[in-house]
Amino acid sequence: MNWSLLVFMTKAQMRARYRRTFAGFVWVILSPIVLYAAQALAFKEILRIGIPNYGLFLLGGLLPWVFVVSSLEMGIAVPVGAREVFLALKxxxxxxxxxxxxxxxxxxxxxxxxxxxxxVLITDVQKTGLWFLPLALLPLLAGTGGLLWFLSMLNVFYRDVRYVVHFMIGVLFFVTPIFYPKEFVPDQYQWLIGINPIYVLIEPVRICIYSFSSEGFIGSLAKATVCAALFGVAAVTYWKRMKNEFYHQL
Structure with missing residues (x-):
């Protein structure tokens, strides 16, 4: 991995993304904040979900979810869209x-x-878990990266992958404990949560900022790390196997 080139390309992409926009970065930041505020109002004040410190609970699930989903939807089509860059610059x-x-x-x-x-400043919550938040973000970032790389390669060979992913994300939002706790899910469906990779990656973040316990955090972090590793192995294996055909399919 060429880290200096990766950093350079990230900066270049950010400059291109916000070029000729009025406060472009502000709008990108504002979007998840407004979504968070709207859902917090809807579920806490209108539907009256009885969860203490619901705003903090929702924060630990919704914003990581938005990160995973937006990363997938933005990145899956990148190889196909940047065909000329790959072929010209190698x-x-x-x-x-x-x-x-x-x-x-x-x-x-x-x-x-x-x-x-x-x-955190205006609510009376345990703040111990915040020290472990950077650790919880690592498998979230790595797992999202592995899944994104695998799906973006798959989309080169099967161009409808991006549409299938978009559809599945819409379904998963309602069956993933994002705006409700997993305890609300009946026992006979709890296994669905266990095999939901997005929730596995998100859970350590939520535990860090809401109802932190060392046992719960260690267990969830281990699961998230394994999930991220599996995505990474799958992506690397698929790349090594298909990279020669990859460029022909672009």
């Missing part, structure tokens, strides 16, 4: 895909911090 495709991921990660961290800091 840039490794995963560098451009990961630069898209890091661009989105910067937006996520900014929006997450803007909500988290004042929320």
């Amino acid at each position: 840039v490794k495709p995963y560098l451009l895909v990961f630069s898209s991921l890091l661009d989105n990660a910067v937006n996520f961290v900014a929006a997450f911090s803007i909500i988290l800091v004042p929320t």
Whole structure:
């Protein structure tokens, strides 16, 4: 991995993304914040979900979810869209895909911090878990990157993958414990949560900022790390197997 080139491409992508926009970065940051505020109002005040510190609970699930989903939807089509760049400059495709991921990660961290800091200051919550938050973000970033790279390669060979992923994301939002706790799910369906990779990656983040316990965090972090590793292995294996055909299919 050429890290200096990855950083350069990330900066270039961010400059291109916000060029000729009025406060472009602000709009990107504002979008998840407004979504968070709207859902917090809807589920806490209108539907009256009885969860203490619901705003903090929702923050630990919704914004990581938005990060994963937006990274997938933005990055899956990158190899196909940047065909000329790969063929002309011989840039490794995963560098451009990961630069898209890091661009989105910067937006996520900014929006997450803007909500988290004042929320923690004005609520009486245990703050021990916040020290472990950077550790929880590692498998979230790595797992999203592995899944994104695998799906973006698959989309080169099967161009409808991006549409299938978009459809599945819409379904998964309602069956993933994002705006409700997993305890609300009946026992006979709890196994669906266990095999939901997005929730596995998100759970350590939620535990860090809501109802932290060392046992729960260690267990969830281990699962998230295994999930991220599996995505990474799948992506690397698929790349090594198909990279020669990859360029022909672009």
